[in-house]
Amino acid sequence: MSSQTSLGFPFLRRSKEKPSRLEHYCITGMWTLLSLCIFVGLWEFAWWRGWANPILLPPPHIFLSNLSDQFRFFDPGGTRAGALSSGGSFLSVLGVIGWSSMRVGAGLALGFILSLLIGLGIRYFYIFGRLMLPLVTMLAPISPVAWIPVAVFVFGIGNTPAIFLVFVAVFFIMTLATLSQIDNVPKNYVQLAQIMGCSKRQIYRHVILPTILPELFVTLRMNLFAAWMVVLIAEAVGVGSGLGQVTMMARNTFNASLVFFTMTLIGITGFAFDQTLRYVQRKVLWWVGPSTVGAL
Numbered sequence: 001m002s003s004q005t006s007l008g009f010p011f012l013r014r015s016k017e018k019p020s021r022l023e024h025y026c027i028t029g030m031w032t033l034l035s036l037c038i039f040v041g042l043w044e045f046a047w048w049r050g051w052a053n054p055i056l057l058p059p060p061h062i063f064l065s066n067l068s069d070q071f072r073f074f075d076p077g078g079t080r081a082g083a084l085s086s087g088g089s090f091l092s093v094l095g096v097i098g099w100s101s102m103r104v105g106a107g108l109a110l111g112f113i114l115s116l117l118i119g120l121g122i123r124y125f126y127i128f129g130r131l132m133l134p135l136v137t138m139l140a141p142i143s144p145v146a147w148i149p150v151a152v153f154v155f156g157i158g159n160t161p162a163i164f165l166v167f168v169a170v171f172f173i174m175t176l177a178t179l180s181q182i183d184n185v186p187k188n189y190v191q192l193a194q195i196m197g198c199s200k201r202q203i204y205r206h207v208i209l210p211t212i213l214p215e216l217f218v219t220l221r222m223n224l225f226a227a228w229m230v231v232l233i234a235e236a237v238g239v240g241s242g243l244g245q246v247t248m249m250a251r252n253t254f255n256a257s258l259v260f261f262t263m264t265l266i267g268i269t270g271f272a273f274d275q276t277l278r279y280v281q282r283k284v285l286w287w288v289g290p291s292t293v294g295a296l
Contacts, residue, residue, distance in 0.1 A: 001203050019258020060264075063257035070261045073246055097269055100242035101158060103231050104224075104273065112220050119178025124204060133179075140172035144230045148237060162234045162242075169230040170223050177219045181212035181282055214288050217281045221274060228270050242271075 040060050046052040047059040054062060063070070075093040117135070122129035147168050151161035185208050193203045235244025244268055250258035 058257050058260060060260075063260045064264075066257070067261075070258055073240060073249065073258060093265065096242055096246065097265060099272070100235065100244070101269060102244070103234075104166055104227050105160040106159075107163045107231070108220065108224065108227055109168055110163070111167045111174055112172030112216075114167075115174035116178055116216065119175045119182065120204060120209070122175075122179060123182050124200070134174060136175050140176060144169040144226075145233060148234060148239065151234075152239060157239060161239045162231055165230050165234045165239070166227045169226050170220070173223055174216065174219060177216060178212065181215050182208055185211050199225060199294070210287060213283055216279070217267075217285065221277050221281070223271065224273055226275060228266070228273075 043052070043060065044059050047054060071089055071092055073241075074096045118132065122132050122136075144165050147165055148161075151164045155161040155164060189207050189211065190203060191208045198206070231242070232244035232247065235242040236248040238245070243262055247259060247262045247266075250256075250262060287288065
């Protein structure tokens, strides 16, 4: 028996057989939990040794010990933060997370779909491409934060400006990524389709689109973190309530426990978003092997 299998843990085997889905989820969960435990352990150790000030950098056992006190700052209606009379329960926290998640999800979906359509249109229609590409190239370097006044002027205060800012953060990058992926499609794919008598429309639908989608999904997942940063900034400056507004209120009141509690919620929610995108990626890209789809 080899040393790889003598340990008694089947998930440590390096065999050629494909692990089951349950085994894969168990392995992923185990490593995720281990990574989190190491991080929390180092933080608690720094507090125990006196290296971290418990007032400025409270360890997890402190800011997680008074959850009822933290919950009261979350307004489940999503209209304001710090409403002590309306918060106070776990459902209040879920409500605030839900509003922020909705804005990120809507902005990502709109940005991905429209950038894919615009990118394909730029390469498919010559005149449209000559007119649109310079505009996209000029607007792409503008930071989404610079669009905040424009979003407020046009859409006012609420969900729409926050969704628009997430859309801006994703759209231009995804459009340029779509163009790059189209240009990098292997020429022999296109030539083979032409030999088989495929039209330009058929080549784009059955050759180019399936080829570029896997990498575009990876790019979308990488931009997920930028989308969360943008929506948190937008909420912090008052475009809409949510986790960002709670974080800003905690900073203004020097409530370190609330700051780290909200940061914990943001991290957990972002991780759940990434796992959801991975699941959608596997379902949508059914023709792609699991090793390619789960590369990141």
